[in-house]
Amino acid sequence: MSIQVHPEKGIVVRVPFWTDESRIQQFIFEKKDWILKAQKKIETIASKGRKPISYMGEPLTQEQIDSFGGSGQMAAWYKQKAERYLLERTRIFAKILGKKAPEKVEVKSYKSRWGSCDRRNNISYNWKIMMEKAEVIDYLVAHEVSHMEHKNHSRDFYKTLQNLDPDYKNHKKILRESRI
Numbered sequence: 001m002s003i004q005v006h007p008e009k010g011i012v013v014r015v016p017f018w019t020d021e022s023r024i025q026q027f028i029f030e031k032k033d034w035i036l037k038a039q040k041k042i043e044t045i046a047s048k049g050r051k052p053i054s055y056m057g058e059p060l061t062q063e064q065i066d067s068f069g070g071s072g073q074m075a076a077w078y079k080q081k082a083e084r085y086l087l088e089r090t091r092i093f094a095k096i097l098g099k100k101a102p103e104k105v106e107v108k109s110y111k112s113r114w115g116s117c118d119r120r121n122n123i124s125y126n127w128k129i130m131m132e133k134a135e136v137i138d139y140l141v142a143h144e145v146s147h148m149e150h151k152n153h154s155r156d157f158y159k160t161l162q163n164l165d166p167d168y169k170n171h172k173k174i175l176r177e178s179r180i
C-alpha cells in the first residue's frame with residue numbers, strides 16, 4: 001500500500017485490488033498525522049495557487065502580498081476596494097437598464113458563488129471578483145443587475161444581459177474557469 005499527496009486529487013492511497021476495506025481504513029488511520037500535515041501543505045500550495053494573486057487582472061507584487069501579513073488582512077483590503085468599485089459599477093448598469101439603483105449593494109465572502117440578487121433587488125458580490133479584469137467584473141455586475149429585471153436565467157434574462165455586456169459569453173466562461 002502506498003500513500004501520496006496529489007495537488008489536485010488530494011490524498012491518494014494505492015492498494016492492491018484484493019485489499020480488505022478494514023485494512024485500508026487501518027492504514028489510513030495509522031497515517032493520519034502524516035495526512036494532516038500533507039493536507040496543510042496542499043492548502044498552502046493551493047492558496048498560493050497556480051493563478052497569481054491579482055487585483056483587477058494585474059498581479060500583485062510579492063511585496064504587496066507580504067504587506068498584508070495574513071489572509072484576513074488581504075480579504076479586508078479587497079473588500080474595501082470592492083465595496084467602492086462595485087457600488088459604482090452597479091449604479092451605472094442599473095441606470096442603463098432604467099432601474100433605480102439597488103438599496104443595498106454588499107460585498108461578502110462567498111465560498112462558491114460570485115454574486116446574488118434577491119427579490120428586493122439587493123445585490124451581493126464576492127470580493128474575490130476584484131481579482132479579475134475590469135471587463136469580467138463588469139460582466140458579473142451586468143449579470144446581477146439583469147436579475148433586477150428577470151429573476152431567472154431565461155432567454156429574456158440573457159437578452160438583457162447581452163445588452164449590458166455584448167461579450168458576456170466569453171466573460172462567463174472566464175469566470176467559470178476561474179477558481180473562487
Ligand SMILES: [Zn+2]
Nearest residue numbers: 143147152153
Ligand atoms: Zn444569475
